[in-house]
Amino acid sequence: MYSFDQSPTDAAFVQDPYPAYDRARENGPLVWWDAYGMPAAMDHATVHAILRDRRFGRECPAELAGDIPEHLRAFYAVEAHSMLELDPPRHTRLRGLVLRGFTSRRIKELAPEIEALALELAQALPDDPFDLITAYATPLPVIVIARLLGVPDSMAPQLLNWSNAMVAMYQARRNRAIEDAAASAAQEFSDFLRGYVEERRAKPADDLITHLIAAEEEGEKLSTDELITTCILLLNAGHEATVHTLGNGVKTLLETGMLSEAQADMERTVEEILRYDPPLHMFTRYAKEPVTIHDHMFQRGDQVALMLGAANRDPANWTDPDKFDPTRAPKPNASFGAGLHFCVGAPLARLELRIGLATLLKQHPHLRLTHAPEYANLYHFHGLTRLMVRTS
Numbered sequence: 604m605y606s607f608d609q610s611p612t613d614a615a616f617v618q619d620p621y622p623a624y625d626r627a628r629e630n631g632p633l634v635w636w637d638a639y640g641m642p643a644a645m646d647h648a649t650v651h652a653i654l655r656d657r658r659f660g661r662e663c664p665a666e667l668a669g670d671i672p673e674h675l676r677a678f679y680a681v682e683a684h685s686m687l688e689l690d691p692p693r694h695t696r697l698r699g700l701v702l703r704g705f706t707s708r709r710i711k712e713l714a715p716e717i718e719a720l721a722l723e724l725a726q727a728l729p730d731d732p733f734d735l736i737t738a739y740a741t742p743l744p745v746i747v748i749a750r751l752l753g754v755p756d757s758m759a760p761q762l763l764n765w766s767n768a769m770v771a772m773y774q775a776r777r778n779r780a781i782e783d784a785a786a787s788a789a790q791e792f793s794d795f796l797r798g799y800v801e802e803r804r805a806k807p808a809d810d811l812i813t814h815l816i817a818a819e820e821e822g823e824k825l826s827t828d829e830l831i832t833t834c835i836l837l838l839n840a841g842h843e844a845t846v847h848t849l850g851n852g853v854k855t856l857l858e859t860g861m862l863s864e865a866q867a868d869m870e871r872t873v874e875e876i877l878r879y880d881p882p883l884h885m886f887t888r889y890a891k892e893p894v895t896i897h898d899h900m901f902q903r904g905d906q907v908a909l910m911l912g913a914a915n916r917d918p919a920n921w922t923d924p925d926k927f928d929p930t931r932a933p934k935p936n937a938s939f940g941a942g943l944h945f946c947v948g949a950p951l952a953r954l955e956l957r958i959g960l961a962t963l964l965k966q967h968p969h970l971r972l973t974h975a976p977e978y979a980n981l982y983h984f985h986g987l988t989r990l991m992v993r994t995s
């Protein structure tokens with residue numbers, strides 16, 4: 604198997620990983636990524652096939668799982684109940700409960716509220732150069748997910764701090780300080796939610812937390828720990844990736860100058876933004892039994908990296924994959940995953956992205972870059988440190 608000798612923290616790779624993905628893909632659908640010590644699937648067909656293959660799962664086989672270090676106990680106490688980290692049957696039960704509160708009707712009903720919030724944020728943008736990530740791309744999804752769960756808007760900055768500290772655990776350059784910060788954030792976030800859930804029990808409302816409490820109170824369906832973790836997962840996953848898709852998308856539109864093409868068809872534009880420069884580039888799976896893929900024999904417990912960002916640039920699946928084309932006829936890309944863990948929030952994210960982009964471009968038709976944008980060194984996350992623009 605081809606050895607893919609690429610540091611995920613290398614500056615040039617962080618700024619533009621796609622040439623390295625091409626190089627790897629040209630050497631086979633599975634390559635050995637030295638830095639992660641596992642095979643990585645680079646092409647669309649293999650990534651999709653493994654995401655759907657029930658012989659692979661998210662959980663490390665129990666007999667192979669290592670001990671959790673003391674300083675990370677609080678973090679893994681939360682992760683232990685996260686549907687994102689679980690296989691059936693627990694995954695099926697937790698996901699089913701969340702999906703009941705995430706019906707397409709409920710998501711569609713949010714449109715007027717998202718429009719009003721986007722307009723309020725867009726109209727408050729200054730004339731001077733400013734960072735669009737902090738002023739617009741971040742507050743929009745954070746406030747939407749907080750309201751959906753039933754957490755007050757005023758908590759948004761705190762939710763953001765906890766979430767950033769927790770998801771930092773999944774970056775390549777994780778160290779002890781990042782681990783300690785993630786464990787403290789997990790502890791504080793769960794303590795807050797435990798108290799908040801008690802308040803909500805006494806004062807039910809028409810929100811997702813109340814809906815999940817009802818499932819918990821019905822008995823076997825949801826334990827309190829699962830309820831807390833599910834709220835944390837939704838609050839974190841509910842904005843991290845959307846913020847950076849919005850940022851990456853505006854960057855691409857401003858760099859390519861394709862603003863009018865984008866406005867003509869927001870649905871296609873959002874799909875193309877998701878395909879062309881997604882915010883999450885890699886997820887992993889464990890083999891649950893011996894399985895051979897492309898002549899490589901996985902043993903039980905072996906991991907494989909599924910390269911979403913590379914799959915989206917596979918020339919076998921896309922004509923001219925390196926070209927950003929907001930008129931491209933949409934077809935499934937890998938950005939929301941596939942199979943059992945396909946993103947629960949995809950309809951909400953798409954709605955936020957369409958409304959967020961359309962409102963921004965309508966309110967500020969002269970939006971332009973003032974500084975060259977830079978991606979943050981947080982691989983496998985692929986989002987901008989800041990996006991300096993002006994509106995006139």
Ligand code: HEM
Nearest residue numbers: 686687840841844845848886938939940944946947948952
């Ligand atoms: C553009 C924005 C988004 C992107 C690119 C994205 C991407 C993804 C991906 C790739 C996965 C699957 C991971 C895997 O297979 O291991 C996933 C799962 C998930 N996402 Fe998203 N997501 C986005 C927005 C959202 C939003 C807005 C929410 C919540 C409201 C959300 C909630 C979740 C949850 C709960 C899961 C776990 C599903 C499961 O394990 O069954 N995501 N997301």
